[in-house]
Amino acid sequence: MKNITKILSLALLLAFTAGAYAEDKYDTLAKEITEAGAMVQGKKIAIIPFSYADGRAGATKDGSVISERLTIKMINMHKFEIIERSVLDKVMAELKLQSSGMIDASSAQQLGKLLGVEAIVTGTLVETSDGQIEVNARLIKTETAQAIGASQVSLHKNWIGDAATAPQQPAYQQPDYQQPVAAQRRAAPPVRGEHEYGYFEVIGGGGTQTTTVKWDTAYASAEQPDLVTSGVGPVGFRVGGYGKGAFGGDFEFSVSKHYIEAQRSVIYSGGYVVAANLPAGYLDVTSIGLSGDLLLRTMTKAQFYVGVGLGMSINNIKSSVIRDIHNVLLNETAVGFMFRVPVGIRFNMDNTTFFLEGRMEMNATSFNRGSATEVNNVTFVGARGVFGVGTKF
Known part of the structure; x- marks a missing residue:
């Protein structure tokens, strides 16, 4: 009986430690990105769900979970105005961008204009040999498409299911950049110039x-x-x-x-x-x-x-x-x-x-x-x- 009690106590301790470890890693991500984005603090940003670097088809759940947890951390830091996911998904659908993954320079600039955001957070995931997920995050200034900050952490996966078991909408392959049509330009919110x-x-x-x-x-x-x-x-x-x-x-x-x-x-x-x-x-x-x-x-x-x-x-x-x-x-x-x-x-x-x-x-x-x-x-x-x-x- 004593052995069973010890085993259960050890299991609970390990689970708590793993959860605290993961939380510390999200804190690290949020802190490093916030410090790198000092020039755009107080402005609007968007956090885009991450995707795997190897381009595995349909694997979007891991990226969505990680980006959602990062979003909560950054909201609680009160340094940026963060665009809601529903608004982000709608605009990305209008631009025919996939709902997760890396965003190229022209797409970043389009998102900046349509959403009125100064920067976006995006990045890739890598599954390591010990079962962890390596997260490579970047903060990109939308006006110049320049990466102004980055952070890298490794996380233990503590959620159930992934893209293979959860039904997901197929990711849309990023098309070549095309000039937005007139209807899309009309839908863009007005962006004032520096002296306007x-x-x-x-x-x-x-x-x-x-x-x-x-x-x-x-x-x-x-x-x-x-x-x-x-x-x-x-x-x-x-x-x-x-x-x-x-x-x-x-x-x-x-x-x-x-x-x-x-x-x-x-x-x-x-x-x-x-x-x-x-x-x-x-x-x-x-x-x-x-x-x-x-x-x-x-x-x-x-x-x-x-x-x-x-x-x-x-x-x-x-x-x-x-x-x-x-x-x-x-x-x-x-x-x-x-x-x-x-x-x-x-x-x-x-x-x-x-x-x-x-x-x-x-x-x-x-x-x-x-x-x-x-x-x-x-x-x-x-x-x-x-x-x-x-x-x-």
């Missing part, structure tokens, strides 16, 4: 301006040029983006305020020049801008850009001095025209974008003091410094 992105940003800024007021009343015409003006803005948000080339664009919603300061000015009217002292609050204008820019950038890490922008403004015009035809202090709202030339630099860090910009800007609007025969033009011109931060999409 959109962005949403919160912006702020300020600067110096001058204002020109041109009066055209029923009694006379006059001009007050180059009035010193202060203010704040633009403050708002901007949505834009770039394609694969150098051109891009954006839409901007912003609010700006303009205050003509107290100053001594000159009024030109009918060949006469008259000096006048303007009080604070002579004209206060709040502008809401709806505008867009056409942009041209450099294809560098820090992207310099220049552009041209047009838009419309909605302006609330007030005065503490000027009165309308009903003798009420001026308070009108009018539509205006905006024009600007932005020059700036943009920095992109992962999903964050930041920019610094200088712009020459003009905003032209008008008021009529409630008179149908009067049009008085107000034009703000000046330089603005603008900055912003946001997110890429």
Whole structure:
């Protein structure tokens, strides 16, 4: 009885040791592949079932078991986004690739485009003389089809059945590479280039301006040029983006305020020049801008850009001095025209974008003091410094 107990205990110990040994080997595979793939960590990868190096027909179960166990190990390491097997099988069927085995360079690149993966794990199996299975795994970067890492371990087979006893779908012989048909290309998910992105940003800024007021009343015409003006803005948000080339664009919603300061000015009217002292609050204008820019950038890490922008403004015009035809202090709202030339630099860090910009800007609007025969033009011109931060999409 004691001998039987010893034999059973020894058998259980050997089984546990073999299982732990196999688990250690899977850990080794996962660790070495993960370390080799440091450049693509955090990206999507696909793990393809392995096949025997001698090309034995239908022998896919061993490779499937090993790849599934390796997949679980690598998922639990949380270093990559790993494509589900069902998705992988569907795409490989579309490309008419066999569901296991080594993948050639062109097939690796096709898989990379269709699955949106940065790398694939594949390899071969070799049955050794002592009954073990030698696993030779490779990590292949799909863009270049270059092997960037490899790992080799020998495993004890501790599962039941193989390709000879389990019914398997016959493996499809890898065909010569052919250009994918149009339908396959349409099914491919879009892959963005390195410099292709959109962005949403919160912006702020300020600067110096001058204002020109041109009066055209029923009694006379006059001009007050180059009035010193202060203010704040633009403050708002901007949505834009770039394609694969150098051109891009954006839409901007912003609010700006303009205050003509107290100053001594000159009024030109009918060949006469008259000096006048303007009080604070002579004209206060709040502008809401709806505008867009056409942009041209450099294809560098820090992207310099220049552009041209047009838009419309909605302006609330007030005065503490000027009165309308009903003798009420001026308070009108009018539509205006905006024009600007932005020059700036943009920095992109992962999903964050930041920019610094200088712009020459003009905003032209008008008021009529409630008179149908009067049009008085107000034009703000000046330089603005603008900055912003946001997110890429």
